[in-house]
Amino acid sequence: MEARERILHAAARLLSESDGEPVSTRAICAEAGVGAPTLYHHFGDKQGLFDAVVAHGFEAYLAEKRAQPSTGDLVADLARGWDVQVEFGRRHPAFYALMYGNAKPGKPSAAAEEAHAMLVSMLAELARAGRLRVEVELAARSIEAAVVGVTLQAIAQPDDELTLARSALVREALLDALIVGRKPPSKRKTASAVATQLLSLLGEGAEELGAAENALLREWLTRLASPR
Incomplete structure (x- = not known):
């Protein structure tokens, strides 16, 4: 391998074997x-190297996610994606701690953005079907926050x-809170789901309405879609 790849693989290997202890550039x-x-x-400094290791870890995680064929049920796919992430973190704790434990504000890696886009795409499809109780981005960030914490x-x-019991409990409670059809919704939650669906279908706006009317409609729907 080229020197850069040897350094990257060496850092990843030592981190995986470190049990959370610091790894020196000398080692x-x-x-x-x-x-x-x-x-x-090649990396500028130790932090630059660890940033590259984080990207490497995300790519390995995404490879596992991409390898999972769809079940044909988006909710089942969401639950399985949660389990894949928890299991990846348990098998690669040093990688995962770098990936999520040392995050920098406003600086997601390309792989992290891809993982987020995959989640948003699945949730957007649920929203179009009228099955999401909140806005897509709020649902995505809520799932990410919960699974990372677990x-x-x-x-x-x-x-x-x-670990497995706790993960399943949080996963099921969150999916119940976000997705219509997993438990009987209240009237309020049904209204939220309909408003979220209309927001998702509205796109750039309704052609029959003017700019001001579209803005007002979007404001009303956003208020209805927001959880109380």
């Missing part, structure tokens, strides 16, 4: 068989039986 260079100037030439806790407090 990475020794493992890769390069000098420190080579590492700094996975980081599973890493910090490993216990196979409790």
